[in-house]
Structure formats: structure tokens, C-alpha cells
Amino acid sequence: xRAKVVSPLAGTIAGATAEAVLRACVHCGMCxxxxxxxxxxxxxxxxxxxxxxxxxxxxxxxxxxxETQLHLDRCLTCRACETTCPSxxxxxxxxxxGRPFVDAQLTRPWRERALRALIxxxxxHADRFAVALALGRLFAPILPATLRAKLPPKAPAQxxxxxPAGGRRMALLAGCVxxxxxxxxxxxxxxxxxxxxxxxxxxxGAGCCGAIDFHLGAADQARALARRNIDAWLGEARAExxxxxxxxxxxxxxxxxxxxxxxxxxxxxxxxxxxxxxxPVEVLAETPPRPVRPPAEPRIAVHEPCTLRHGLKLPGRxxxxxxALGYQPQPVRDAHLCCGSAGSYALTQPEFAGALxxxxxxxxxxxxxxxIFTANIGCWLHLGETAPVxxxxxxxxxxxxx
Ligand code: SF4
Ligand code: SF4
Numbered sequence: 479x480r481a482k483v484v485s486p487l488a489g490t491i492a493g494a495t496a497e498a499v500l501r502a503c504v505h506c507g508m509c510x511x512x513x514x515x516x517x518x519x520x521x522x523x524x525x526x527x528x529x530x531x532x533x534x535x536x537x538x539x540x541x542x543x544x545e546t547q548l549h550l551d552r553c554l555t556c557r558a559c560e561t562t563c564p565s566x567x568x569x570x571x572x573x574x575x576g577r578p579f580v581d582a583q584l585t586r587p588w589r590e591r592a593l594r595a596l597i598x599x600x601x602x603h604a605d606r607f608a609v610a611l612a613l614g615r616l617f618a619p620i621l622p623a624t625l626r627a628k629l630p631p632k633a634p635a636q637x638x639x640x641x642p643a644g645g646r647r648m649a650l651l652a653g654c655v656x657x658x659x660x661x662x663x664x665x666x667x668x669x670x671x672x673x674x675x676x677x678x679x680x681x682x683g684a685g686c687c688g689a690i691d692f693h694l695g696a697a698d699q700a701r702a703l704a705r706r707n708i709d710a711w712l713g714e715a716r717a718e719x720x721x722x723x724x725x726x727x728x729x730x731x732x733x734x735x736x737x738x739x740x741x742x743x744x745x746x747x748x749x750x751x752x753x754x755x756x757x758p759v760e761v762l763a764e765t766p767p768r769p770v771r772p773p774a775e776p777r778i779a780v781h782e783p784c785t786l787r788h789g790l791k792l793p794g795r796x797x798x799x800x801x802a803l804g805y806q807p808q809p810v811r812d813a814h815l816c817c818g819s820a821g822s823y824a825l826t827q828p829e830f831a832g833a834l835x836x837x838x839x840x841x842x843x844x845x846x847x848x849x850i851f852t853a854n855i856g857c858w859l860h861l862g863e864t865a866p867v868x869x870x871x872x873x874x875x876x877x878x879x880x
Pocket of ligand 2: 514515524525553554556557558559569
């Protein structure tokens with residue numbers, strides 16, 4: 479598909495990227511078959527091919543409307559369409575350019591602006607999120623049921639962190655929401671890695687990856703957070719590996735090169751940092767921990783976040799690892815479909831997110847697992863709201879048997 483973007487993107491790196499992505503699309507529509515929102519509505523404009531057309535028109539200077547914005551807002555950025563596309567169209571790179579381009583031409587209703595500002599004020603800050611959680615728990619009895627359901631279970635007490643094994647040192651992303659809501663994930667990762675002779679430690683100065691701000695239209699703030707993380711990891715810490723237990727954050731950091739492509743001081747550093755980031759399942763596949771006891775509840779289901787499956791392109795890895803440790807992962811139908819979490823999507827598009835979660839939980843519990851294991855804090859929070867069985871991070875399953 480030929481495309482010529484207009485000002486202010488004409489002649490920029492972002493403009494060239496958008497034109498290249500658009501050129502690769504042959505408009506075959508195969509991607510619609512695996513798009514969760516197209517599956518929900520059957521509307522061409524709620525599928526990738528339609529959204530690509532909407533963005534092409536906008537980038538070529540045609541007028542945009544709230545309708546354009548709505549269909550782009552409904553996209554989960556799950557990237558299932560990329561996995562399906564036979565032409566290798568990097569849809570999310572186009573969306574990351576097209577969505578802000580459209581947003582810049584429209585004013586959202588005040589309710590949307592207020593909700594987005596509130597999410598951005600609370601969630602990228604672990605301390606604020608912890609206060610919000612504490613207040614939520616305190617006032618839980620008088621909260622509306624929908625809000626009360628959003629409160630995650632309290633983190634279990636954790637054993638003291640293992641003594642440094644004196645082995646390979648790896649940086650661990652502490653994150654923001656996860657640090658406040660589920661510190662047990664990184665605690666379990668630290669114990670598991672100690673058993674394979676690696677010392678995981680958060681890097682002072684590193685924090686939120688920037689994904690929440692970016693996906694809510696605050697690209698400059700996301701860039702500021704990315705620069706801060708890059709400085710932390712490439713500075714004094716000289717990290718050789720950055721382990722990220724939230725696949726959503728890892729996938730976003732892998733995109734730092736696009737985010738900072740126009741920044742001469744950080745473009746090359748962003749490429750280096752993106753190469754350092756790894757999901758723990760990649761490390762454990764190379765150096766598997768030794769099981770020392772059988773699982774108490776072997777029958778499980780694995781929910782692969784889209785960011786792990788389509789973003790980091792690591793499908794099947796968790797199931798393989800857990801099966802080798804004695805678990806019995808049950809088959810999950812339509813595993814390629816998003817659960818509806820998608821960062822802040824569950825808050826900004828609650829109807830779509832709720833419908834997708836209901837479908838996902840039905841698929842995950844079809845073979846009566848004792849628990850669901852996932853790899854991303856957003857999926858954990860979203861599925862945990864209504865799941866009939868416990869939802870946990872897969873690294874906890876590894877921790878329990880090694
Ligand atoms: S994105 Fe890929 S699958 Fe979808 S219409 Fe374009 S070429 Fe076809
Ligand atoms: S990223 Fe996901 S929701 Fe968005 S168009 Fe692609 S498949 Fe559909």
C-alpha cells in the first residue's frame with residue numbers, strides 16, 4: 479500500500495517508519511481472523527486492516543473524527559495481527575505513530591481526560607499505587623462491588639531474600655504497579671535465580687518502563703522514564719542483563735529504539751538496552767533449575783500474555799519449563815487471544831475488557847486447573863478480578879518446586 483505522510487511527520491524518522499509499515503501491507507485481511515476486537519464486533523474498523531486504513535488516511539492528511547479515535551482506542555496493542563500477518567507488517571509500530579497523530583488533532587471529553595490523568599498520576603508510581611491500594615482495602619466495605627473486585631489479594635509474607643550467591647549479577651526491573659501490588663513475583667524470581675547461581679538486584683534509579691504513560695498519550699513522559707532507565711542500567715550499574723518479570727514492561731523496553739529514535743543522545747543507547755532485556759523464562763530455559771519436590775497441585779493452566787507471545791515472541795516457553803518441573807499444563811483454546819487487560823485498557827475500555835476476560839477465563843478453566851499461571855502484572859490483576867481459581871505468576875510455580 480503506497481503512502482505519503484504529511485506534516486508534521488513528513489521527512490521524520492517516525493514518518494519514514496509509518497510509510498514503510500504501510501508499504502508492507504497488501505490489504506489481504508488475514509489479520510482480522512485473529513483480532514480480538516474484530517471477533518467481538520465484526521466491524522472492519524475494529525480490526526487491524528481497518529485500523530491501518532484509518533491511520534493511513536489520517537497520516538496522509540484526511541480529517542479525523544472521534545470515530546477514528548474510538549476505533550484506535552479499542553485496539554489492545556496485543557499484536558496478534560502481527561503474528562498472523564503473512565507480509566510481516568509491524569502493526570504496533572504504525573499504531574505507536576498513528577494514535578498520537580490522531581489524538582493531537584482532537585480533544586477528548588473531560589471524563590476521558592480525567593480518567594487518563596488519574597491513571598497516569600497513580601499507576602506509574604509504586605508509592606502512590608501502594609497508598610491507593612491501602613486506601614482501597616481500608617474502605618473496601620463501602621466501595622462499589624466493581625471497584626472492590628479490582629483490589630488484588632494481599633501479598634503473602636516473603637522469606638528473607640537469599641544471600642548473594644557470588645555468581646553472575648543481573649539487574650532486575652522493580653517496576654511500578656508490580657512493586658506495590660505483587661512484590662512476591664520478584665521475590666520468587668530472586669530465590670529461583672539464586673538457585674541457578676545468579677544474583678538478581680534492582681538497579682538504583684531504574685523504575686517504571688514508561689508504557690502506561692506512552693499508551694495514554696504522554697509520549698514525552700515515557701521518553702523521560704526511558705532515558706532515566708537507560709542511564710541507570712548503562713551508567714554505574716553497567717548491567718549486562720536486565721531481567722524483567724512483567725512481560726508488558728519487557729516488550730515496551732524492547733521498543734525503546736523506536737521511542738528514542740529521534741534523540742541523538744539516546745538512540746544508540748536505546749538499542750543497547752533493548753538487547754539487554756530478557757524475560758526470566760529465557761534464562762531458565764538455558765539454565766534450568768533442579769526440581770527438588772513434586773508440585774502440590776500439578777494440574778494448571780498457563781495464560782500467555784500477548785506481550786510474551788506476540789511481543790517478545792516466546793510462545794510455549796512457560797508451559798515447556800513448567801512441564802519439565804512436574805506440572806501438567808492443560809490445553810488452552812484460543813491461546814492467541816488477549817485477556818483484555820492490555821495495560822490501562824481494562825480501565826479505559828471496560829466493556830471490551832470484561833467480554834474478553836470472560837472468554838479467556840472460560841478457555842483457561844475448561845480442563846479444571848487448580849491455578850492459572852501468567853507472566854504479566856496487568857493480566858494477573860485483570861484475570862484475578864473474576865477468576866474462579868487462584869491466578870499467580872509462573873515464577874512462583876518454579877519457586878515452589880526447586
Ligand atoms: S496487516 Fe498483514 S494480514 Fe493484515 S491486511 Fe495487511 S498484509 Fe494482510
Ligand atoms: S493489536 Fe490486537 S486488537 Fe489491535 S488490531 Fe492487532 S489484533 Fe486487533
